[in-house]
Amino acid sequence: MRIRPRRAVPWLLAAAALLQAAPPVQAREFKGWSVHADGYPVNQGMQRFAAAVAAVTKGAHTARVYPDSELGPQGQVLDKLASGEIDFAVTGLVGYGEKVPALRVLGMPYMFHDSARMFALLDGPLGELLAGELEKAGVILLGWYDGGTRNFYHRSRPLDSVHEFKDVKLRVGTTRTHIDMVERMGAHAVPLPFKDVYRALEEGRVDGAENNLPSYESTGHYKLAPHYTFTRHLVTPEMLVIGKKAWNEFTKEQQQALLLAGRQSALHMREEWNRRVRETQARLEKEGVKFYDCKDYGPMVRRLKSLYEPLWSAKDSVSVQALSLILAGMAQR
Numbered sequence: 001m002r003i004r005p006r007r008a009v010p011w012l013l014a015a016a017a018l019l020q021a022a023p024p025v026q027a028r029e030f031k032g033w034s035v036h037a038d039g040y041p042v043n044q045g046m047q048r049f050a051a052a053v054a055a056v057t058k059g060a061h062t063a064r065v066y067p068d069s070e071l072g073p074q075g076q077v078l079d080k081l082a083s084g085e086i087d088f089a090v091t092g093l094v095g096y097g098e099k100v101p102a103l104r105v106l107g108m109p110y111m112f113h114d115s116a117r118m119f120a121l122l123d124g125p126l127g128e129l130l131a132g133e134l135e136k137a138g139v140i141l142l143g144w145y146d147g148g149t150r151n152f153y154h155r156s157r158p159l160d161s162v163h164e165f166k167d168v169k170l171r172v173g174t175t176r177t178h179i180d181m182v183e184r185m186g187a188h189a190v191p192l193p194f195k196d197v198y199r200a201l202e203e204g205r206v207d208g209a210e211n212n213l214p215s216y217e218s219t220g221h222y223k224l225a226p227h228y229t230f231t232r233h234l235v236t237p238e239m240l241v242i243g244k245k246a247w248n249e250f251t252k253e254q255q256q257a258l259l260l261a262g263r264q265s266a267l268h269m270r271e272e273w274n275r276r277v278r279e280t281q282a283r284l285e286k287e288g289v290k291f292y293d294c295k296d297y298g299p300m301v302r303r304l305k306s307l308y309e310p311l312w313s314a315k316d317s318v319s320v321q322a323l324s325l326i327l328a329g330m331a332q333r
Contacts, residue, residue: 027059027060027061027062028061028062029061029062029063029064030050030053030061030062030063030064030087030088030246031063031064031066031071031085031086031087031088032046032049032050032063032064032065032066032086032087032088032089033066033069033070033071033072033077033080033086033088033089033090034046034065034066034067034068034069034089034090035068035069035074036067036068037067037068038067040067040214041146041214041269041272041273041276042090042145042238042269043065043067044268044269044272045090045143045145045240045265045266045268045269045272046065046088046090046240046265047065048261048264048265048268048269049063049088049142049143049240049258049261049262049265050062050063050064050065051063052257052258052261052262052264052265053258053261056250056254056257056258056261057250057254061249063087063088071085071086072085072086074095075095077089077091077095078091078095078096078099081138081139081241081242081243082138082243082245083245084243084245084246086243087242087243087246088142088240088241088242088243088246089240089241090145090238090239090240090241091238091239091241092147092236092238092239093106093107093147093236093237093238093239094107094175096134096137096139096239099137099138100130100133100134100136100137101314101316101318101319102129102130102133102316102318102319102321102322103130103133104177104319105311105319105322105323105326106118106236106237106322107175107177107234107236108177108307108308108311109177109178109181109233109234109304109307110232110233110297110300110301110304111235111326112235112326113232113235114149114232114235115146115148115149115235115270117329117330118235118236118237119144119146119237119270120329121325121326121329122144122237123144125325126322126325126326126329127141127144129318129321129322129325130322133318134239134241135244138243138244139241139242139243139244140241140242140243140244140247140259141239141240141241141262142240142241142242142258142259142261142262142263142265142266143239143240143262143263143264143265143266143269144237144238144239144240144266145237145238145239145240145266145269145270145273146237146238146269146270146273146274147212147235147236147237147238148212148213148214148215148235148236148273148277149212149213149230149232149234149235150210150211150212150232150233150234150235150236151210151211151212151213151228151229151230151231151232151233152170152208152209152210152228152229152231152233153208153209153210153211153216153221153222153225153226153227153228153229154168154207154208154225154227154229155201155207155208155224155225155226155227156207156227157227158227158229158290158292159208159227159229159231159292160229160231160292160293160294160295161294161295161296161299162185162186162296162299162300162303163186165182165185165186165187166186166187167186167187167188168186168187168188168207168208169187169188169190169205169206169207169208170182170187170188170189170190170206170207170208170209170210171190171191171192171197171200171201171206171208171209171210172189172190172191172192172209172210173191173194174191177307178234179191180307181233181304181307184303184304184306184307185300185303185304186303190205190206192206194219197209197219197221198219198220198221198224201221201224201225202224207225208225208227209221209225210231210233210234212277213228213277213280213281213284214273214276214277214280216228216280216284217280217283217284222284222287222289226287226288226289226290227289227290227292228284228289228290228291228292229291229292229293229294230291230292230293230294231294231300232294233300240262240265240266242258242262311323
């Protein structure tokens, strides 16, 4: 009996030919943006995540952190993440405040006393709430980095009580809340670009400014304003995020692995940050910088009462929910 060839065979052969002709997945480099120089704790954390991209994709892709705003100025980062010109970045809260109003709650003065209490909330329900809002805005939250505790420094005296702020000229950024904070504490707010602060201190146009300890050292401000007071008026995080366009290039399994890698990179960054702060303070003490602790936070917070009132009447329910989670977290401690 003659055996006729099965009709499916030609189709199988054609399918095999198509598979052989299909181009392999093209390897590429995922680009990470950072405003900081190499060696800064933020970049060290990002580099951990970059290494994870190569590991998770088994070398099919690589990732690289570009320091010192090499991929564009800070004001363009959000647009570049959306367009895919930048794949991942560490950003502050200010840029996304318009798209995710609930983030503004985190940027309010004296919302947290220290980073440990802040991360206890951000690594839980509060962080999950904000991650959902960030995804709606076009980015995936990978991890919460430490933005440091911001404190005031002065050319000739400590600012350790609300009375010491009277008529002092203090540099602030252009954020309205921060300008109002300084004014309500009795000082004169002088909004200036960060790069102009050293010259302003040198010329006496400002008596002091505020920032975290590593930035205070790296800018050389300690040479002109050697009185540093731990007012802890701002304790804010930074965010490791990846644009949705880049995120969708990974499989579901790879995405889950990268979410874990992002959180691990954040933990590494926080450890490096705390180490750097300790070492910085020790170095600056040897350079003659005087450090002080705030004597009483109560009068300062009472001066700022009007800044908090609009939070409760916020039009978006997510902001109110975020504030409620923070207050509940405070009550448990």
